[in-house]
Amino acid sequence: MSKVVRKFPIDDFWNIGKTESWFSDMASQGLHLKKFGWTFVYFEKDKKANTKYRIEVLYDKPSQEQLDVYKEYGWDFVAKTGFFYVFSSPQDSNAPELHTDTIEQSFTLDELDRVLKRNIIVFGVATLIIAGIAFALNFYDDEPCLNLVEGNFIILFFQVLVYLHLTYSTIRNYLYVRNIKNSLINGIEINHNEDWKKGRLVTTIVNTLVVTIAAIIVFIPIVERVKSDEYTLPEMEVNLPIIRLADIEENPNLQREVSYSYNGEGIDYNNNVRFEWTPLVPTKYRISESGIVEGMMWSDNSGEYSPSIHTEFYQLRFQNMADGVLKDLMHKNLYDPRYKTAKIKNPNFHHLYVVEKSTSEATKLIFASWDNNVIYIRYHGNIEVDKIISLLENMAI
Template sequence: MKMSKSVYKVRPNDYWRIGEHENWFEEMAVKGLYLKKLGKMFATFEKGEPKQMKYRIDISIDRKIPDNQLEMYAESGWEYVTRDKFFYVFSSPVELNAPELHTDSAEQSFTIKKLNQKLMRNAIFTVMATMLIIGMLTAIWFLDGTPIYVLIEGWAIQQTILAAFIGYTAYTSLRATVSIRALRKNLMEGKPINRHATWNKRDRLRSTFVVVFTIVIGLSAVFPIVQLVKMKTETLPEENGNLPIVRLADIERNPDLIREEAEYMNDGVDWANRYSTNWGPFAPVQYDTDEIGIVSGKEWSDGSGQYSPSVHTKVYQLTIPAMADRLITDLVKWHWFDENKEDYVEMNHPNLDRLIVYEDAEMKKVFAAKGKGVIFVRYHGNANVQSIVDEIERKIMLISGSKNLSEKESN
């Protein structure tokens, strides 16, 4: 027994353009491809001998066309092929000279009335949802004026891609509503559907774009999965490893500095002394650390209690080095609270591409960039800011070049 072969074609994207679809199906039949199924992005055809066929699309807002109506169409020479949403496709060989499914255009317009109303409701809903989502995403990206920081952190990438998809859905819903309304108006005026309308190259390119865009949407779903796999949080080891993070002991340089017993443990992690790793498409290597210690017998200079310095570090190895400068600017904005702007001082450094320093009593913040590497350090303690800069200069060499940190560790 000879097996039939299925062929997949990128289908016209505008599902509501009835005449164009009918003509496309007929062109495929002349090439020996007979429609079998309509999917979201592809139409499935079965190969056979080239033949002239007629295809007609009927509209039903109901879940299924009644069996008696299907039998009536079959008796007239029309075989049911497949459906897509509210559109039912029928075929008939040209030599049968089957009568049209609808001979009265004005009467046919009434079959479209319910569809027009449904599409209108869908369009209103999707447009409102799109506006709401755009408003929320705008706040995420631009409320704090730190779009590059948001991009690097990867919080909103998937949501933005999905919002673009929903926006495109709203656009197509509006186009469908307008087109179906215009079609109904023409039918009411006695103007039949144009069965000879053809798809031009622009339409096919647009359909291909939709396929590619949908694939991108699917791939975007991988982002949070990769982030979950890469994301981990562990207690920071007391010994200094080969990680590009600034350690408290290296800043303090005091042999009496010790780690106090953990006050808050969760899932086996000392959250006062922890390091977290993360991943993003624009920063595949990311570290976020906290560390705190005490120096026995030493108090804060204002007499407020035992001296307990702490350090917080953010580390990024970027995919695109040119983003480092803007990331530094956004990091300053993100970590800039009620301090005076003039206290954030840009400094020249022979071994760093950019360096910004903030110092106020025990609080110091340092923002540095070199090549692909960006490091932010917030330190609370009595050590001078130069010791922080020196450590950043040493650590940033691990991530500033072309190799990923994981590659360096394996070499």
């Protein structure tokens, strides 16, 4: 079985003369054109040969009778991609050229010219739409850093890059076809031996980047889904970045307040752990814990004392993102104008904020950052916030 070799197409693939020259040079190295793929051009490794290649622009699939006519004139059909049909002939066969009238040949490019114009508009509009969606999703709520690390902005950004590349490539291809068409109208034949090697390295780098970006677009959602997890928070000690309700309350009568699962998966949504992964936040937890103390009432006699704590923890990929994420978390959660924010100086934290409505209010919010970690804690209970901060210090040390 002969070996198949894959190669990226040359940068200016739609420059017909250069592409024909490339195929001929590959054949002289023993690599003979076999087929076209979405990303690569496939060559079959065999004996070196001097082979001519010609590209015919055909808008309708040729019949077998038409292909037989090409063969009678010494040209064998090899492969096709889009409107490009590639024929080959041995260099010493003296097969006549497929076109001898340059003006007539220019007419074969008319439809291709129109198709490329339409594609420029389509890709250009698609690029603007995706860029607009990415911008809107990232900035619509004035929380750009938070949206960046936990949203789909990265995927949309990479999609914009791909569409920019497609738009640029389509414009470049249109200009190639337009220049070839004008040359043919002026009686200048296509140079079938044009130098194709210039810019080959750049082409390989660009194509590799585009393929890599396309792979990232596909695999990021898959990895996010595979890594994500949700389960009931165990009552025993766990290795999680949280402060346990029992450590805050220190009340032997504290019991877990259990809720019913919504979806039949057996998850206690009063006491649950949700883990998420994104490229910029490799570790993200949302953890809730609820308790109740039988026989003990809230100070306003509204019911049995039922403290709770909710924690959102972000371990960021880059430390310099922590300030922005912390700021956006505060913007997201401090929606009540009655909240009073106090910045606390503490050597264990880069930033530490305590938020309360009043000293008698049961709900207390804490926002803190250290190193590449950001945490948001919402505690509802009677214990003073200083105790929660002291427990939080143990996490930061």
